[in-house]
Amino acid sequence: MTTTQPGTVHPAEPPASGEDRAAPAWRRIAAQASFETRAILRNGEQLLVTIVLPVLVLVGLVRTSFLDLDTQGWSRVDFVTPGVLALAVMSTAFTSQAIATAFDRRNGVLRLLATTPLGRGGLLAGKVLGVLAVEVVQVVVIAGVALALGWRPALAGLPAVVGVTLLGTAAFTALALLLAGTLRAEGVLAVANLLLVLLLVGGGVLLPAGELAAPLAHLAVLLPSGALGEAMRGALLEGTVPAFSVVVLLGWTAALGWGASKLFRWH
Amino acid sequence: MPASPALEVRGLVKRYDGRAVVDHLDLVARPGAVTAVLGPNGAGKTTTVECCEGLRAPDAGTVRVLGLDPVADARRLRPRVGVMLQDGGLPTGVRALEMLRHVASMYARPRDVAELSARLGLDSFARTTVRRLSGGQRQRLALAAAVVGRPEVVFLDEPSAGMDPQSRRAVWDLVRELRADGVAIVLTTHLMDEAQDLADLVHVVDHGRVIASGTVADLLADGGDAADAPATVLVEATPGLETEPLAKALAALPHAAAQPGGAAKPGSPVPDAGDAPPADTSPWSVVAGADGTYTVTGPVDPRAVEAVAAWLADQGVLARSVTTGRGTGRTLEDVFLDLTGRHLR
Structure with missing residues (x-):
């Protein structure tokens, strides 16, 4: 075999090592986070599920009485808002992220970005930060509407809300990646929306698990949705987070995270 | 004196469900040269370049890109390697130039996005979302993303697919310019004219193996039974x-x-x-x-x-x-x- 050698020139800027040719890690991750956030906030369907749906649920439950709520002595808005915040976390960390990742996976976006200096780790970090950024927007909008409706949260519980949000985000992002990395994009679209509706109705998110029918009541507290809802209500109503809910969320995060890391397929 | 290879694949094996898609494949690509991996659909071309890009781990054999292992040394290698995937890998909801700027932001000293965009004619659809681009426009954008980081090695998987002749010219011109700058370009193709016009070295791949290698002239002179023709x-x-x-x-x-x-x-x-x-x-x-x-x-x-x-x-x-x-x-x-x-x- 013969080969031609059309020159042995080297690129104009020969690198000592590869890594200094990449932008610093924090800048790559920040760029990815901002890219993800903009993609979600610009997408009509994503906005519908992450912002419009929780706000509609909040206003609907507070301002109408078609659902006869046992508010256990709290005002309707105080009783409902923590659950709506939990719903908001689920819609962004789970439904929206699962769908976005599934289509990015199908379109080869994940693989392409994994070949840039961002890498797989940076991509994941960027996604998680993007989810958190969208959640900040959600909290501002939902809390704004709730305050306008007369919401009086337990101020002592606010720091705990941050922790609960992070934990819920971790559990539901892991579930999102597990689905997005194993099913076809169209399947993820269907399953992610269906699961959100099922958990919304029977998962103990909006209303305490105890208000559900008997078998569901026991099941819902063990679901990540029920645990997140209970933790939010504990923090914002009483100012304390029930330890049981934290343990349940930690368990789900560990299990789903393990599953996603084992089963996620990039191709 | 020949430059050390930019890419060296030795005895590469990759199996899917026990079936060897790449079967003891060897190939070499050098700096400042265009190396074409030519083969019919399903020959194992894409799997081979995906192993070179670190997207798949080989089942056997070695892959060295710039002397590094694409999987184990990924962190050091990624900034020096540009990739254009066969399916583009472009997110559909963003605008064309926004995507290119985003990829550029991953590098310390990327190429000038405006210059590159003018070079490949991206300006006319800079603000169009990727979803609404034609096949050829997407391919040009994906090529821009592959080279924006000033790579030393570029992998182009079927770069001309879906391109009109004008786009193809623009892409080929850029590839030749990269070659003149000393970049190693590895492209897979089943388009003969692409390999014939662009490639300094052609590896013909079928059933996961290289069945012939050489310059286009070599292959034309003694590929197959041509010597007896x-x-x-x-x-x-x-x-x-x-x-x-x-x-x-x-x-x-x-x-x-x-x-x-x-x-x-x-x-x-x-x-x-x-x-x-x-x-x-x-x-x-x-x-x-x-x-x-x-x-x-x-x-x-x-x-x-x-x-x-x-x-x-x-x-x-x-x-x-x-x-x-x-x-x-x-x-x-x-x-x-x-x-x-x-x-x-």
Whole structure:
């Protein structure tokens, strides 16, 4: 075999090592986070599920009485808002992220970005930060509407809300990646929306698990949705987070995270 | 002195569900050269480049890009390697230039996005979302994303798929410029003209193996059975010429095969057609193509070309071209089909 050698020139800027040719890690991750956030906030369907749906649920439950709520002595808005915040976390960390990742996976976006200096780790970090950024927007909008409706949260519980949000985000992002990395994009679209509706109705998110029918009541507290809802209500109503809910969320995060890391397929 | 290889693949094996898609494949690519991995669909081209890009881990064999392992040394390698995936890998919801800027932001000293975008004609759709781009526009954007980080090695998987001729020109020009800058370019393709026009080195891949390697000239000269191919004179003229007189004139030539070197006696006249031996013993064949090409096959020598010219003069026709050679008209496509077979897959 013969080969031609059309020159042995080297690129104009020969690198000592590869890594200094990449932008610093924090800048790559920040760029990815901002890219993800903009993609979600610009997408009509994503906005519908992450912002419009929780706000509609909040206003609907507070301002109408078609659902006869046992508010256990709290005002309707105080009783409902923590659950709506939990719903908001689920819609962004789970439904929206699962769908976005599934289509990015199908379109080869994940693989392409994994070949840039961002890498797989940076991509994941960027996604998680993007989810958190969208959640900040959600909290501002939902809390704004709730305050306008007369919401009086337990101020002592606010720091705990941050922790609960992070934990819920971790559990539901892991579930999102597990689905997005194993099913076809169209399947993820269907399953992610269906699961959100099922958990919304029977998962103990909006209303305490105890208000559900008997078998569901026991099941819902063990679901990540029920645990997140209970933790939010504990923090914002009483100012304390029930330890049981934290343990349940930690368990789900560990299990789903393990599953996603084992089963996620990039191709 | 040859530069050390930018890419070296040795004994690469990759199996899906126990079936070897890449089966002990070897290939080399050098800096400042375009290396084409040419093969039919399903030959294992994409899997091979995905192993080189660190997207898949080999089941056996070694892959070294710039002397590094694409999986183990990914962090050090990624900033030096540019990738254009076959399916583009572009998120559909963002605007074209926004995507390019985003990829550029991953590098410390990226190429100037405005310059690159003008170079590849991205400006006309800079603010269009990727979803609404044509196939060719997406391909150009994906190429821009592959080179924006000033890579030393670029992998292009089917870069011309879905491109119009203008886009293809722009892409090829950029590839040649990268080559002149010393970049190693590895492209997979099943387009013969792409490999023939661009590649310094071609690896023909089929069933997960390299079945032929060399420059395009090498492959054309001795790929397949070309060395045994009979000599020909290829005439491009007008359709419908009478070939019988030519066949007779050729048959009447001194039998070149009987004279090693193939040279007829200088100055010997072209014999009269009446003296010609019976046609079935003639070593010559003249085949007319519908498009006005005539392929004269036999012991070609200067007298034969003279006979062809005399025949054309008798017919009052000026040929567009008269070419002699062994396997004249043979293209990379012929070599490729000889090597990989003609059945559909």
